[in-house]
Amino acid sequence: MYRISVALSILFIMTSCGGAVENDRNSRAGEDERAPAVQIPAFNADSAYYFVGRQVAFGPRVPNTEAHRQAGLWLTETMERFADTVYLQKTRVRAYDGTTLNIKNIIGVFRPEQRRRILLCAHWDSRPYADYDPDPEKHYTPIDGANDGASGVGVLLEVARLISKNQPGIGVDIIFFDAEDYGNHRFSDRPEQDNWALGSQHWARNPHRMDYYARFGILLDMVGAADATFKREGYSMLYAPNVVRRVWDTAHRLGYGHMFLNREGGYVTDDHYYINTIRNIPTINIIHQDNTTPHGFFPEWHTTGDTMDVIDPFTLKAVGETVVQVVYEE
Numbered sequence: 261m262y263r264i265s266v267a268l269s270i271l272f273i274m275t276s277c278g279g280a281v282e283n284d285r286n287s288r289a290g291e292d293e294r295a296p297a298v299q300i301p302a303f304n305a306d307s308a309y310y311f312v313g314r315q316v317a318f319g320p321r322v323p324n325t326e327a328h329r330q331a332g333l334w335l336t337e338t339m340e341r342f343a344d345t346v347y348l349q350k351t352r353v354r355a356y357d358g359t360t361l362n363i364k365n366i367i368g369v370f371r372p373e374q375r376r377r378i379l380l381c382a383h384w385d386s387r388p389y390a391d392y393d394p395d396p397e398k399h400y401t402p403i404d405g406a407n408d409g410a411s412g413v414g415v416l417l418e419v420a421r422l423i424s425k426n427q428p429g430i431g432v433d434i435i436f437f438d439a440e441d442y443g444n445h446r447f448s449d450r451p452e453q454d455n456w457a458l459g460s461q462h463w464a465r466n467p468h469r470m471d472y473y474a475r476f477g478i479l480l481d482m483v484g485a486a487d488a489t490f491k492r493e494g495y496s497m498l499y500a501p502n503v504v505r506r507v508w509d510t511a512h513r514l515g516y517g518h519m520f521l522n523r524e525g526g527y528v529t530d531d532h533y534y535i536n537t538i539r540n541i542p543t544i545n546i547i548h549q550d551n552t553t554p555h556g557f558f559p560e561w562h563t564t565g566d567t568m569d570v571i572d573p574f575t576l577k578a579v580g581e582t583v584v585q586v587v588y589e590e
Contacts (some may be wrong), residue, residue, distance in 0.1 A: 298429060300588040305577035311338075312406060312414035312484060312576070315384070316568055320402030321409070322388045323439055325363040328576030332364050335384060335436060338417060342367030342424040343434070347468040351361035356444045356455035363438035367468050370423050374431030376517050378587060379477035379541060380419065382412030383440030383459065383531060383542040391408075391446035392555060392562040399447070407558060409441065411484025413573060415580045419587070428445055428588045433474065437531050446562075460531035464538035476503045477543030478586070479532040481556050483579040485558045488548045490579075495533050500542035507544065510585050516578040524548045525539065546579060 310511045314334065319327035339346050349365040366384065386405025404410075416434050423432055443456035454461060478499075482488075490511075496504050511520035525547075532543040548558050560566045 263541040273327070280312050291417075298588055299426060300585060301346040301426050301471075302345055303422070303577055303580040303584050304418060305573040305580065307421065308414045308418040308576040308580055309571060309573045310414075311417040312410045312571055313568055315410040315413060316406050317405050320388070320404060321384060321386045322402050323360075323363050323385060323442060325402075328385065331384065332366065332438075335366050335413070335417075339366060339368040339420060339434070342417075343370055343419040345369040345372055348451040349435055349463060349464050349466070349468060351466075353439055353458040353462060355439075355442050355458070356448065356450055356453070361439050361442060361458070363459055363462075365438055365463050366436040366546050368420055368434040368461075369431070369468075370420075370433070371427055371431040376590075377431040377433060377474040378590060379433050379435065379535070379543065380416055380480070380583065380587075381435040381437060381460070381477060381531060381535075381543075382480045383409050383438070384413050385409060385441055385459075387436050387562055389445050390562060390564045393564050394510075395564075398564050400445075401529045401564055403562065403564055405441070406568050407484045407566050407570050408561060409481075411482060411576065412480030415480055415483055415576055415583065418576075418580055419583060421585075422584060428590065430475075430587075430590050432587060434473075437463065441530055441584065454534075456529055457531045457534055461534045461538065464534045467539065472539075475590070476500060477532065477535055477541050478507065478583060479530060479535075479543060479545045479547075480579060480583070481530055481545060482548040482558060482561070483546055484571040484576050485560075486546055486570070486575060488558070488575045488578075489522050489550060490546050491523045491549045492521075493525045493547055493549070494527030495530075496544035497524070498527075499536040500544045502546045503542055507546070507582060507586055510589075511578070511582040514578075514581055514585060516582060518580070519575070519578050546583075
């Protein structure tokens with residue numbers, strides 16, 4: 261994943277619209293006729309952690325590999341258990357080095373009849389190169405991608421499970437994008453172009469419904485490491501500042517202000533960039549940024565150390581609970 265570094269709990273209550281209350285009995289009857297308040301389900305961090313681990317168990321999920329194929333089958337079957345409709349968007353894209361990649365975007369649709377929709381997304385592939393590994397001999401070794409890829413998918417699978425049991429008042433679409441992380445090798449001399457986020461580029465130009473639009477989108481990327489810090493990413497503030505403020509305010513209200521920092525972060529070329537610039541859906545990126553590392557992300561980024569040892573259920577809970585709150589308050 262290429263990075264450019266530079267300096268909802270309101271409850272929606274549906275009340276009955278009866279006539280004037282004539283006496284106490286009628287008053288009580290009117291109260292009984294009110295629709296129940298929307299219940300915000302509890303995010304289960306252990307469930308999300310399990311979903312992360314199941315992905316990692318397949319091995320590196322690099323396009324054109326058996327691990328990628330098996331992981332894609334499992335993700336599809338899992339989403340089919342939760343979503344009302346699942347679309348598989350298969351295509352071929354060309355990587356930066358000319359390799360033809362067979363990829364698949366996995367799209368789960370909840371309440372397809374609703375016009376008011378929210379988009380949630382993450383990438384499910386993993387990096388084919390550990391090109392930031394401290395050991396030069398591993399620079400062409402595929403990585404497990406426990407945090408960089410699997411963590412966002414794990415959180416959204418748990419969100420999908422919750423929605424399947426208690427649907428919110430809006431439509432929700434969950435997309436797992438493929439081929440996000442097959443961009444230029446760190447030591448490649450090829451020019452940097454739009455070589456990253458190939459799956460989201462394809463979807464943005466060819467959505468599963470040609471008239472598709474969402475009120476806003478939230479991308480999750482690297483949302484599982486211990487002591488994670490989420491800054492206000494640059495493109496998110498450029499294209500969807502109101503969504504950033506809403507999500508960050510929600511996180512602070514839930515007690516996660518020490519993780520969702522009110523600080524400007526770098527501009528990150530990620531899936532949300534193409535959703536914003538091609539599809540014109542205001543979309544933000546919740547992504548771990550860390551100024552103490554040379555690349556600006558969690559220490560094990562694009563190394564063979566991005567394993568389940570990096571994943572902290574508390575971080576998954578902080579992000580997942582925040583997303584659930586935003587969705588059910590919409």
